[in-house]
Amino acid sequence: MNYFELFSLPVTFSVDQVRLSETYRTLQKQYHPDKFAMYSESERLGAMQKSSEINDAYQTLKNSCLRAQYQLLLVGLDIDLEQKTLRDTDFLMQQMEWRETLASFTEADEDKITLFAEMIKKQVNELESLIASQLQANEFEATANSIRKLKFMLKLQIELALREEKLFD
Structure with a gap:
């Protein structure tokens, strides 16, 4: 799942932070685990996973450094856990x-x-x-x-x- 798609945002470095926050609140209301308290165990688990995914996406997209790293990940370049040092x-x-x-x-x-x-x-x-x-x-x-x-x-x-x-x- 693409974080930009989840938040209906274009894949660009500059993100509309207001729109991001509004969409986050809307998604959290929709998938908050408390709303699924009376549902089956699998549905509650699914809601909890979706809520966690929404949180991860939001934290990534609201932070410029994490957002840039994520954009590189989308094109196949994962620098998150790399040991490569800067040569400058x-x-x-x-x-x-x-x-x-x-x-x-x-x-x-x-x-x-x-x-x-x-x-x-x-x-x-x-x-x-x-x-x-x-x-x-x-x-x-x-x-x-x-x-x-x-x-x-x-x-x-x-x-x-x-x-x-x-x-x-």
Whole structure:
């Protein structure tokens, strides 16, 4: 079952998040296991499986990184559990610099932290735009590399949030 088809959406990187959420609620109402409480065991199990499938599809389509990975999966390129590393040495060097910067922040660096967070967000936005155009052009290997970079940037956002929490709580 194709997640885009389940939500009646075109297979594109840019997804109408409002439509996605509305369709999710409609599907969940239709297949929620509680509605099948008085049905047979097999029908209840089927509803539970369908509800789980709807949840998985929704979580995948609402997240830009997971959505891009899923689009690659649809064309036969599964990068989810791969062990392949990024070969972009410039980006790898930049990763090291960003990690050093993150580790160096102190309570006195609130303005620097804000600027760092804005830089990360800008990088995420640029990567998402790049991924959209790469997918549109069927540049799947390039898309995979961009997704690897996006994963790092999203992880860096989380690490920054944890660092801020540690410094300011």
